Amino acid sequence: MFSNVLPTVLRDLGVFVEELEKINQRWEEEYNKNEKQRDEIMLASWDISAMYPSLKIGYILRDMDTLLVERIGLKPSGATRNAAKKLREVVNSLFIFILQHQFVNVRDEGAREAERMIFYWPKEGIGIGSSASGPIADITVLAGERIMLKSWKERDISRSCTRHM
Numbered sequence: 001m002f003s004n005v006l007p008t009v010l011r012d013l014g015v016f017v018e019e020l021e022k023i024n025q026r027w028e029e030e031y032n033k034n035e036k037q038r039d040e041i042m043l044a045s046w047d048i049s050a051m052y053p054s055l056k057i058g059y060i061l062r063d064m065d066t067l068l069v070e071r072i073g074l075k076p077s078g079a080t081r082n083a084a085k086k087l088r089e090v091v092n093s094l095f096i097f098i099l100q101h102q103f104v105n106v107r108d109e110g111a112r113e114a115e116r117m118i119f120y121w122p123k124e125g126i127g128i129g130s131s132a133s134g135p136i137a138d139i140t141v142l143a144g145e146r147i148m149l150k151s152w153k154e155r156d157i158s159r160s161c162t163r164h165m
Contacts, residue, residue, distance in 0.1 A: 052133050055125055057126070063143040103127070104120045
């Protein structure tokens, strides 16, 4: 059942709605031509509770490096592959720096007139509210999502899911 399926990992609601609109349009065209709709779709959605602060720095760096190594493997040998290797070194160094130098600040709720900011240096996770947090989290879980989708395809998980629906 999964043989012709291209799994799509969606990052936000806008992309999800676009995909649903494409499916709906295709089905409507098939219906208007009196064609039988043969496609089956399995929609699944997950949310990770407290994802940003829960991601361990070692996990982030390992999964980021996994994706960079994959990228190197896709490049032909020579200058292109060497450039991908150099990019891996630079990106890994930048991520280590970013993750070790993030700060979170909050207002002191006790102070009314002169608000005081309290700064924290988190030992693990990604700071909530940072412009880099979303992309870092997306990249981090991407490797795991690919492994999960591959595992589903190999075990033909779609059959067991449709039986219980």
